[in-house]
Amino acid sequence: MRGLILQATGSWYLARIDDEKVVECRLPGKFRLSEEEVTNPVAVGDIVHITMQSDGTGRIEHIEERKNRLLRKATHNRRGVQVIASNVDYVLIVQSLRQPVFKTGFIDRLLVCCEAHEIVPVIIINKTDLQISRKDASDLAEVEKLYTGLGYLFCKTSIFDEETVRSLGDLIKGKISVMTGHSGTGKTSLLNLLAPGLDLKTGDVSLFSNKGKHTTTFTRLVALSDDTYLIDTPGIREFGLVDLESYELSLYFPEMRTFRESCRFYNCTHRHEPGCSVKKAAEEEHIYPSRYRSYLHILDGIEND
Numbered sequence: 308m309r310g311l312i313l314q315a316t317g318s319w320y321l322a323r324i325d326d327e328k329v330v331e332c333r334l335p336g337k338f339r340l341s342e343e344e345v346t347n348p349v350a351v352g353d354i355v356h357i358t359m360q361s362d363g364t365g366r367i368e369h370i371e372e373r374k375n376r377l378l379r380k381a382t383h384n385r386r387g388v389q390v391i392a393s394n395v396d397y398v399l400i401v402q403s404l405r406q407p408v409f410k411t412g413f414i415d416r417l418l419v420c421c422e423a424h425e426i427v428p429v430i431i432i433n434k435t436d437l438q439i440s441r442k443d444a445s446d447l448a449e450v451e452k453l454y455t456g457l458g459y460l461f462c463k464t465s466i467f468d469e470e471t472v473r474s475l476g477d478l479i480k481g482k483i484s485v486m487t488g489h490s491g492t493g494k495t496s497l498l499n500l501l502a503p504g505l506d507l508k509t510g511d512v513s514l515f516s517n518k519g520k521h522t523t524t525f526t527r528l529v530a531l532s533d534d535t536y537l538i539d540t541p542g543i544r545e546f547g548l549v550d551l552e553s554y555e556l557s558l559y560f561p562e563m564r565t566f567r568e569s570c571r572f573y574n575c576t577h578r579h580e581p582g583c584s585v586k587k588a589a590e591e592e593h594i595y596p597s598r599y600r601s602y603l604h605i606l607d608g609i610e611n612d
């Protein structure tokens with residue numbers, strides 16, 4: 308029997324078999340050490356083969372080859388990497404206009420991860436109902452212009468505007484999407500509207516710090532229809548930048564690709580080298596200042612790793 312992993316908590320897994328049937332599964336020990344650097348052998352989004360046991364639970368016999376996987380460094384000082392989700396079509400980068408205010412640096416970091424993994428990103432600015440000042444409106448217009456100009460999918464939503472949530476639903480139809488973004492930006496709220504009857508817990512944003520409270524504590528995959536799935540996460544800051552060389556980073560900034568070809572050095576980091584076309588393009592604002600800043604910031608992170 309084939310199943311799709313909806314949840315993975317410790318050594319128990321929930322797998323969706325056809326017809327909405329969900330089975331609790333266990334994993335035999337032999338899978339545990341199959342791949343040394345990975346701390347979890349089965350992740351949300353995996354397709355598994357199951358045999359039913361006499362007590363009504365399932366036993367995972369086989370994991371089908373993954374199309375892709377989102378990795379992050381294992382937490383709690385554990386060595387190795389953790390698979391956040393697998394077989395993903397879209398990464399939804401959910402940010403909010405206010406409460407908390409969106410961060411282009413965060414968006415850029417995730418875009419690099421998507422580019423490196425060849426997964427299509429969708430930038431979502433939620434809470435567009437919170438346009439209070441004229442600056443909010445111009446900030447929103449500016450961020451939309453920036454990312455649509457780079458060719459990325461971009462979507463504005465508000466949970467108080469049904470139409471916007473419906474367009475998001477149309478956009479992700481037939482795909483497996485994973486939601487990322489800071490706590491409190493409205494990931495779970497959007498999911499609840501896209502999957503009526505679900506009613507997952509959402510949390511308030513502290514008025515004092517303007518931060519969310521990490522209401523969602525584990526990753527879960529929800530079926531919106533037979534062929535559309537959405538994965539809610541407790542927030543992913545980045546994934547899979549594990550082995551990137553510093554001179555490769557600019558490959559994942561689409562607007563830098565043509566400029567980098569004409570840098571003097573093939574391994575130019577575009578920071579201070581002579582004859583650097585990327586730096587020149589940034590100075591002349593052919594590259595957006597905020598994007599170049601993000602680039603330098605991520606580069607620092609790679610080099611100090």
Ligand SMILES: Nc1nc2c(ncn2[C@@H]2O[C@H](COP(=O)(O)OP(=O)(O)OP(=O)(O)O)[C@@H](O)[C@H]2O)c(=O)[nH]1
Binds near residue numbers: 489494522
């Ligand atoms: N004004 C406004 N508030 C929203 C919108 N979407 C969500 N919220 C509110 O924002 C708060 C946080 O929403 P959640 O859905 O819990 O946010 P989350 O991204 O899932 O947060 P974590 O699970 O902590 O990562 C809740 O109080 C929601 O009601 C929106 O479009 N407009």
Ligand SMILES: [Mg+2]
Binds near residue numbers: 494495508522540
């Ligand atoms: Mg949540």
Ligand SMILES: [Zn+2]
Binds near residue numbers: 567570582584585
């Ligand atoms: Zn250069």
